[in-house]
Amino acid sequence: MALNLSKAGAAGSGAAVTMNKKQQHNPVLKVIIYIVCIILTILSLMPFIIMMVNATRSTNEIQAHAVSLIPSKYLFNNLKILVSKSFDPKVGFMNSMIVSVGVTLLAIYFSTLTAYGLVIYDWRLKNAVFKFIVAVMMIPAQLTTIGFYQMVYKIHMTNHLSMLILPAIANSSMVFFMRQYMVGALPFELVQAARIDGAGEFFIFNKIALPIMKPAIATQAIFTFVGSWNNLFTPMILLTDQKKFTLPIMVSLLRGDIYRTEFGTIYLGLTMTALPLIIVYLILSKYIIAGVALGSVKG
């Protein structure tokens, strides 16, 4: 009994120490933390704010004072100059949309399909296939671009957006992610029950497996879409026809001589490519941040 009491006493004093520690954090350090965070916030936002404000200002205004937080009234003037030259935001936007939507749909559907094949069925090469997918996951596609370009050129398919979309069918890192998620999320009993009810294999995949995978699909869809939307390297090599340019290639035109002195116009062109992303990001930020965190779990 006495022993018990002393034990409780020790535990009590332990808790007291913890309480003490929690209260006696350094207030100076806390202030420093907030200051650092606020500086980083300004650093993150400032370039975009300057960009958007300058999109509404004239070249003369920008030359007099390049930083201002007050919008001016030259937005439409800048727009007129912007579209009068080779920068065509509508074409870039449409092409980027076609490629990104196509890439996302194909990657999601076929990666989930492949993962389903690896999780649900028992076949001889299953483990070998999974090991292969893990092994090739890290290989950057950029380094085999010369062979890819030569192949596409030979079959006269440069300037075809399909050559940017179709490779998405084989997305090894997404297959890996989907497989890891499916193992925990899709009970085999469900598939068997559907089979007993007479459902075909593709029907089960489309109507039962895909809906269950929705959370994983949402995360992967966002990142695949953004990644494809922002991709510059492959489109830049394959596309030479201005009518096929994606938005990042359009943006790279702003760096050329034709807009050299039109500062407001350059900022407007940049704003037109960044603003849609910023808006979508702010709407979906909760899911995107959660998705980034989830991505680390797979690694």
Next chain:
Amino acid sequence: MKKGKFNGYAKWGYIFCIPFFLAYAIFQLYPTFYTIIIGFTDLKGVAATDWHFLKDDLFANYKFILGNSMFRKAFGNTVKLWVFNFIPQISLALLLTAWFTDRRFKIKGEGFFKVVFYMPNIITAATIAILFSSLFGFPMGPVNDLLMRFGFIDEPYNFLIKKNVAQYIIMFIQTWMWYGYTMIILISGVLGISTEIFEAAEVDGANGWQTFWLITIPNIKTILLFTLVTSLIGGLNMFDIPQLFVFGGGPDNATMTTNIFIYNQAFKGSYMYNRASAASMIMFVIIVVLSALLFYLLRDKDEKALERIKKEERKAQKIRAKEAAARGQM
């Protein structure tokens, strides 16, 4: 037994994986082998598709690239640009992770800061590159304007023609784009550590510094490795930012990376597809070897640590058994 495995459903496993492998073979495997082959041929010139294996010296392209001062410089730049953006990036991310996950601070607005810090990562790199080259514009870019208004400099400074400065700015952009991403990943790793360990450390009187180095860091080692490897692969493939921030490799080619070198070899000037392929393959080998090495090193250490722990446990058990035996004898 074999019949049991091939229970009529096994074929569906193959069927469901066929599209992946078909696309993989066409769009990745074939280009990979094609790139390897082109590296040993004379394929060059605009719109050229015919090629022959090199007759005199099969490795002539590789020898040219390895001996080429521009390629070496580009490789040096790439490594430098990666190392000096990774160090500040991981340091800042670790610092913020330590602050945000320390329950003693209870930082308000953590969600807001996460959203803001990650935002640059979601914007098109091409847009970021040109935005920064406008911000650092000369003579009247916003950065010059700010520096002069606050009296740091008297005359506008031409950032983009100084080779070191151009490199520093690219390192800054890369850090600025990626520290938020790294931070979110590290925070999620720390949140995955059992809270009991932290409570135990607190009871034992560990301060924040000790807790961080002795508990947090060892427990997120795998995630740190993941960050290191993905950042390394991305860094060795750096293209968008340096390509568009300053044109043509920058002042004295100070911002020329290997991928810009490859791009310039293959799609500019004399269209040397063969040399570009050789350079690609050299980078390919470097990346595969480096990431395999990193994985191997860490896995080895983990196993060693496990063995050591087991050994110590066994020793402790023996000692305890001996003590018990001794007490029993008493």
